[in-house]
Amino acid sequence: MRRRGGAKKDILTPAMSSSEEEEEEIVIPSQFQCPISYDLMKDPVIIASGITYDRENIEKWFESGNQTCPVTNTVLATLEQTPNHAIRRMIQEWCVAKGSSLDRVPTPRVPISSHQAIEICGKLLSATRRGDHVVCVEMVEKMKRLGQESERNTKCFKANGVGLVLCVCFNAFSENANASELLEDVLLLLTWMFPIGSEGQANLTSTTSFTRIVGFLKSGDQNAAFLVKELLSLDEAIVHKLAAINGVFDALVKSIRDSSSLTSIFHMISAKPETTSRFMELGLVNSTVEMLVDSENSVCEKALLVLDAICESNEGRTIVRGNELVMPILVKKILKISEFAKKSLVSVMWKICKSGDGSEVEEALRLGAFKKLVVMLQVGCGEGTKEKVTELLKMMNRHMKMNGFVDVSDSSIEFKHLKKPS
Structure with missing residues (x-):
């Protein structure tokens, strides 16, 4: 459907066929219009004031913190909505009567109520306590189906304590070798339920x-x-x-x-630095560096955070320095990542250069890091990052003077001429 106008008497214009020269104008009857949007109602519901609205519009009204009827402005005793089946059927019949001019408004799936959510939750809890695997599967599958139907259903489950019951269920069947499918579905449902509260957390951990x-x-x-x-x-x-x-x-x-x-x-x-050694044995550095090669920004941020945490220990810094891809990737990404990621990148480079034998500084220079760090400093960065960038540039400048190194990327840049960021 295409719509023209925007006044209370909304006009619908059907698509034109190749032989049509004029568009048929269709006026939506006022009783079929939502009082909020003046659009044709797709899912009409009655609220406590007796006024009918389209469900999506009145829910947005309530979610904005309003507890009144938009038309009468009366304070509502409840925000529950009841499907107006009579109006919905009349709208559908009207759409059908207009033939091909309008799409028939489909029968909506009615969202679950708090009472229904509590009932399903109670059945799952009782079945869990009895160790009734069959009923648990039935209730979890029902939750999964309803949750996938609409986000409103998911929110309703979450608001009525389902998260805790799911954690109890998972814990109760965690040692059952035949409950894999049930537990897999519970894990899916739990991703919708966070935060789960301290009791749920205790069961899940x-x-x-x-x-x-x-x-x-x-x-x-x-x-x-x-x-x-x-x-x-x-x-x-x-x-x-x-x-x-x-x-x-x-x-x-x-x-x-x-x-x-x-x-x-x-x-x-x-939180537990001693775990670094175990991760190192399993090739964490190589795996993390590989993630930096062609991953999107959000993944790079996390990978650089991991590398930075690894470099907190002597063992970690030694292994990071030993990876031949580390410095080339760090230099390549200096100006290509988010500000948050730059903080971790500079920290990694600073840690391995400061604790190394000078070869890391020389490699960084050879790869053109000096010029890129100058640009970062001039553009501006956080206070802690700025200090590390400045120290890196001083190390590189010292190395150039001591070893007669020329930064081929831009030999005209001298550290003493660096412009301080405002």
Whole structure:
């Protein structure tokens, strides 16, 4: 449908056939128009004031914080909406009567109510306590279907405590070898439910739950990777719990292509630095550097955060310096990444140059880092980053003077002539 005008008496204009020279003008009857948008209602609902609106428009009104009827301005006792089946049928009949001029308004799927969400949640909890696998599968599949129908259903489940019950269910069946499909669906539903609260968190981070989640992570399950990332960001104590799970380091490195796993590795190294050695043994540096080659900006940000965390230790810096791709990639990306990523990049370069034997500084110079760092300094950057850039430039300038090195990328630039950023 194409629409002309915008006044209360909305005009619809049908598509023209090749033989038509004039457009038929169709006036939407006022009782079929939403009082908010004046458009044809697709999903008419009645609110507590007795006025009918299109569901999408009245929900936006309520989501904006309003608790009144837009037409009468009366304060509503409830924000519940009831489908107006009579008006919907009349609209559909009217559309059909207009023939090919208008598309028939489809029968909408009615969103679930809080009462229905609580009922489904209660059945799942009862079945979980009984260990009734069949009913749990039935309830979880029902939640999955309803959640995929609309975001409103997902929000309704989340608002009515479903997240906690799902965590309890996962924990209860985590040792059941025959519950893989159920647990996989629960993981999917849980990605819609964060934050899950302290009780849900306790169930999901139990040894048996974490062991099962790591099992899914090993198989490349993206929902498991997302949940691990979310859980690790909540509390450092969870990092120590996860680190004790057999196979977790291998699972995270193997799933590093999922940016969630990159973030999880960063959380683990930052909160528990002793995990760096274990990650190093599994080739984390090589895997992370490979991620920097052709990944999008958001992935580069996370990969550089991981490299920066690795370089906090002597062992980490030694292994990073030993990777022949590190300096070429860092120099290449200096001016091609986000401001947030530049902070980590400069930190990595500063750490490996400062702790090295001078060969890293020479390599950076040979690759044209001097000029690019000058540009970064002149354009402006954060205070901490500016200090590291300045120190890097001083190291490079000293190296050039001591070794007669000429920066072929721009030999006219001298450090003493650097313009200080305002």
